[in-house]
Amino acid sequence: MRASERAYVALRADIIEWRLAPGTVLGEVELSARLGVSRTPIREALAKLTAEGLTEPQSGRGVVVSAISLDHLDELFELRTALECRAAELAADRCEPEIFRTLHQQLTNAGELITADDPSRADYYQLAGDLDAAVDAAVGNHYLTQALKNLRVHLVRVRRLGKDNPARLRDAAREHAAIALAIANRNPIVASAATTVHLDNSLRHLLSTTS
Amino acid sequence: MRASERAYVALRADIIEWRLAPGTVLGEVELSARLGVSRTPIREALAKLTAEGLTEPQSGRGVVVSAISLDHLDELFELRTALECRAAELAADRCEPEIFRTLHQQLTNAGELITADDPSRADYYQLAGDLDAAVDAAVGNHYLTQALKNLRVHLVRVRRLGKDNPARLRDAAREHAAIALAIANRNPIVASAATTVHLDNSLRHLLSTTS
DNA sequence: ACAACCACCAATGTATACATTATTTGAATT
DNA sequence: AATTCAAATAATGTATACATTGGTGGTTGT
Numbered sequence: 282m283r284a285s286e287r288a289y290v291a292l293r294a295d296i297i298e299w300r301l302a303p304g305t306v307l308g309e310v311e312l313s314a315r316l317g318v319s320r321t322p323i324r325e326a327l328a329k330l331t332a333e334g335l336t337e338p339q340s341g342r343g344v345v346v347s348a349i350s351l352d353h354l355d356e357l358f359e360l361r362t363a364l365e366c367r368a369a370e371l372a373a374d375r376c377e378p379e380i381f382r383t384l385h386q387q388l389t390n391a392g393e394l395i396t397a398d399d400p401s402r403a404d405y406y407q408l409a410g411d412l413d414a415a416v417d418a419a420v421g422n423h424y425l426t427q428a429l430k431n432l433r434v435h436l437v438r439v440r441r442l443g444k445d446n447p448a449r450l451r452d453a454a455r456e457h458a459a460i461a462l463a464i465a466n467r468n469p470i471v472a473s474a475a476t477t478v479h480l481d482n483s484l485r486h487l488l489s490t491t492s
Numbered sequence: 493m494r495a496s497e498r499a500y501v502a503l504r505a506d507i508i509e510w511r512l513a514p515g516t517v518l519g520e521v522e523l524s525a526r527l528g529v530s531r532t533p534i535r536e537a538l539a540k541l542t543a544e545g546l547t548e549p550q551s552g553r554g555v556v557v558s559a560i561s562l563d564h565l566d567e568l569f570e571l572r573t574a575l576e577c578r579a580a581e582l583a584a585d586r587c588e589p590e591i592f593r594t595l596h597q598q599l600t601n602a603g604e605l606i607t608a609d610d611p612s613r614a615d616y617y618q619l620a621g622d623l624d625a626a627v628d629a630a631v632g633n634h635y636l637t638q639a640l641k642n643l644r645v646h647l648v649r650v651r652r653l654g655k656d657n658p659a660r661l662r663d664a665a666r667e668h669a670a671i672a673l674a675i676a677n678r679n680p681i682v683a684s685a686a687t688t689v690h691l692d693n694s695l696r697h698l699l700s701t702t703s
Numbered sequence: 704a705c706a707a708c709c710a711c712c713a714a715t716g717t718a719t720a721c722a723t724t725a726t727t728t729g730a731a732t733t
Numbered sequence: 734a735a736t737t738c739a740a741a742t743a744a745t746g747t748a749t750a751c752a753t754t755g756g757t758g759g760t761t762g763t
Contacts, residue, residue, distance in 0.1 A: 283716065283717090284716080284717065285716080285717085308744075308745095309744075309745070310743090310744070310745095318717080318718090319717060319718045319719070320717095320718085320719085320745090321532070321716080321717055321718065321719090322716080322717065322718095324536070324745090324746090325535070325536075325539060325716095328536060328539050328540065328543075329539065329543065332539075332540065332543035332544075333543075334638075341724090341725070341745095342724085342725060342726080342744070342745070343744075343745075353634065353635070356632075356633040356634055356635050356636070357635050359578070359582065359633050359635070359636060360633065360635040360636045360639055362578075363574055363575060363577075363578035363636070364574060364575075364639075367570070367573075367574035371570065421567075422567040422570050422571065423564065423567055424564075424567050424568050424570070424571040424643075424646075425567070425570060425571045425574070427545075428571055428575075428639055428642075428643075431639075431642075432635070432639075435635075494746065494747090495746080495747070496746080496747085519714070519715095520714075520715070521713090521714070521715095529747080529748090530747060530748045530749070531715090531747095531748085531749085532746080532747055532748065532749090533746080533747065533748095535715090535716090536746095552754090552755070553714070553715065553754085553755060553756080554714075554715075
């Protein structure tokens, strides 16, 4: 693997998993020492992160980890709603129903996955990711998929803003199940509506637990 | 201005204005000779272009100018419709009506701008750009605006695919005027519908003149 | 003659040295 | 004492030298 890619992956994970807090200054020399590569691949990695929006150019000098402001959560969710509702509609229009029927089943039973044994909720988030991937595949639109991918980078960071709340996660699983069902039934209107409802619930929960 | 930025701007313009055709291989050494800077800023510029989607990594080695396939025009417009309809809705909800009333007037009279004197249609596209900018400002959503900005890069390239057609441009101006009017009237439903209609007309016109 | 393998070459990936610029610190003057 | 200007320093921006990898072409063997 190329050094620039290793640096990019490492930094990206550090930012997404909050090991590098928003506002942290990322100096090239410091990173090149810490990651054991020269400045050139570090610069390349930082450029990629900046293009993704995970870092921002510091006024004229250096880059810093982007802020995740609660003030802008509503903006993030406005874009998310626009993209995911359309994606759900298109998926309902084009999907192989069996795939989503299976996901519906799994999501209906997902309550069992949310246990004290797994505080990271890896299993649950895996399943939610599977639904996203299935929607992407059903939609079959590279541009829309790409836009969603760019967005999800930020959503993973946002996830850590809210406190862990098993009850909310179980509700979210049910809402995901409803979306999967609507898509399986090839009903775009319901799929879009269920997505709208789910995202509104998610946003309100986030805002209520963080403020 | 930094050398990497100059290289980026120059290459971006070359691609958008079709001086560099899709598929063209962009070798670092060749570009560094042509633009008179070393490979380092060239690499930075190419990385930025690749992040934007204007260039793509050539299987393992080098980058090429991205293809603009007619096969994917519908996908591009699917994303465009999702974003612009939502933007129009939100703008209708939040705008200062005067601004859009003025734009409505200007767009209504835009037919005069489309003359043989200006084959590049600079004046008309300027006005269309003003409407986009006004919508962005009224929406006031950084994430949505950014997503639209990423999209418009590709749309400018697509514009050159279709033959110049004054009649279609005059229709498009009327459609834009309808969008501006709906926003000025603070009617989200009509604004979204007018946008949908406009984009469908644009896509069908593009497909009919290129196939 | 065709296919496979090896060697050479060219282009990218990385490191480092050098240039430039912005920030900070210190000193001098008001 | 505070403010401003200048010099030093540290960080980024650029160039170039070196390393590595992938591709191409030629040769050899079947």
